[in-house]
Amino acid sequence: MFRVVLGAAIACACACASSPAAVHPAPTAPVASAASSSPASSPASLLTPASPDELRKLLAAPGAKATLVNVWATWCEPCVKEFPDVLRAGRDAKARGVRTMFVSADFESERSNAEAFLAKQGVDFTSYVKTGDDQAFIDALSKSWSGSIPATMIYDAQGNLRFFREGEIDYAGVTAALDSVLE
């Protein structure tokens, strides 16, 4: 896996980012090491490139009663805003067999920003970044999805889509949707 280290100027070009400083890499502050007790906490594994086929396999991988997927990007203001809620809802449901997968739609040139954001949010498990064709990526997650982000999906243990939301969601929304899928 190769990693692109980008110039800081590209990082927060989007005026809509609610907190541009929050997504800048912080070379002097090794935020990722805060969770270094977990083997999945290295920056590389925080953001693993995944093709559409790999994503489909991950969704159907054994070991979870449901998989919560949130597609986000560092420049997407509503994504950044809802991120803590989705993360918390997923964590609170982990004991009920819910696996959480964040999938970044960031451009390749923005991946180090995305990693810094994940670390700052305290994500200490593997998350993913889309690779390859947009259309195959979109259809792999949901045929009903137009490609607008943020988007949140919940799949059952077999990887079948059971809940789909295009647009913003909050803690209560994710929890209610998980309740309905886990019933």
Next chain:
Amino acid sequence: MIRSAVTLLSIAALATPAFADHLPIGAKPPQADVSMDAHTGALVTLAKAKGKLGTLVIFTCNHCPWAKAWETRIAAIGNAAQKQGFGVVAINPNDAKKVPEDNMDAMKVRAKELKLEFPYAVDATSGIAKAFGATKTPEVFLFDANDKLVYYGAIDDNAEKPAEVKHKFLEEALAAVAAKKPVPTAETKAIGCGIKWRDA
């Protein structure tokens, strides 16, 4: 019991589609007589903008990184299509109160920078985008000379790297319409920024 009721209500709310299906292939442009302010200072409607070959409607905006990644291609394709005989209108459906970068002053600056030869207009209620079932920027709808939707979707298949584009979906669709041939790929998808809807 109260919790169950709340949960049920939440699920009911969630079950309501957060988006409308986009206009189906073959449909006519909705709200074609609604006037929009364009960056030129003129008022534009989709009906008036129609060209002899058809009409290209591009929902886009200033702030979205995906729209920015495609904007020089949108300008080039739109300018060429207009010269060729298509009516071309770029429409910004976002609420500028939510995204100040999408206000008309900023749109005028962007239109000048991009040397747009077609109107970049404001969907003042976001109602045109809703009627089209648009969900994001950028998103393209191409109508033929008979006002039938013949292409919906993306500009091409690689926003980030123009040099690595394999399928120029929109240009292929425009060429097909100009040649009175069927559009090779009528619907495509790409990632984009959810429209920042005006509050009702």
